[in-house]
Amino acid sequence: MSAYQRLPSTSFSPVPGTHDTIDGPDHRTLASYDLSWVDTRGLATWDRRALPDTPEIEASVSSFARGALLRGIRGPVPIEDLIPGDRVAVRGGGTAQIDWIGSRSYDAGAERPMFFRVAAHAFGASGPDHDVLLGAHANILIDSPRCHKLVGGLQAFAPIRAFEDGHSITAIVPQGEVTVYGIACSGQEAILVGNLPVESYHPARATGRNLTRTMLSDMGKLFPQTASGAGFDAPRIPYLTVSEAQGLAMTGV
Secondary structure, three states: OOOOOOOOOOOOOOOOOOHHOOOOOOOOOOOEEEEEEEEEOOEEEEEEEEEEOHHHHHHOOOEEEOOOOOOOEEEEHHHHHHOOEEEEEOOOOEEEEEEEEEEEEEEOOOOOOOEEOOOOOOOOHHOOOOOOEEEEEOEEEOOHHHHHHOOOOOOEEEEHHOOOOOEEEEEEEOOEEEEEEEEEEOOOOOEEOOOOOEEOOOOOHHHHOOOOHHHHHHHHHHOOHHHOOOOOOOOOOOOHHHHHHHHHHHHHH
């Protein structure tokens, strides 16, 4: 098992200590992110923040396209209508509370984000039940005995881009204004989108290989709900690399 696939054994808090501040001015390019989260009073709070335009922050809000239908307690709900505190269905039964929602909008003519259109039943019994549009950094849950030799268990999260075949899973760059979204819970969850299990965002995605003081500072600004020190629960399910997921796809997941 590679270092990338090993998971932290404890919870993760992106809030830096007083000694973890960035030395000197920060000259990185900024982008605007709309954030909402459950505050210490248990209420949904909103803010728009200018944050560094880094791959790690972009990945946090690049799992779902506007219009993606998640299953709430009263039925399907478009992601843009969800608020922190809502509960959504997860793989294996039950629901999980949304603690944070982040999004980024791209104007027409600006650099375009990539999406992946997943056709109905692209993953057979694992879904989706209808066509789904996912962001470029979405990870889907693979539940297969073939995962065992790679991660030591039956389940792993795999990048959706690894399964792009130009037919059942197609990379597209929409025209016009688009918005991408990310959802985070207190821990790592497999949220159902059209019955396809998609990972909620967890910092283990970004920090498994590149945990730095700068990233900790960025994550602290990105996830205001961690200001109380709550952090994220330890992740439960490991990740496949793109090449490992492609190998599974070639042999049949």
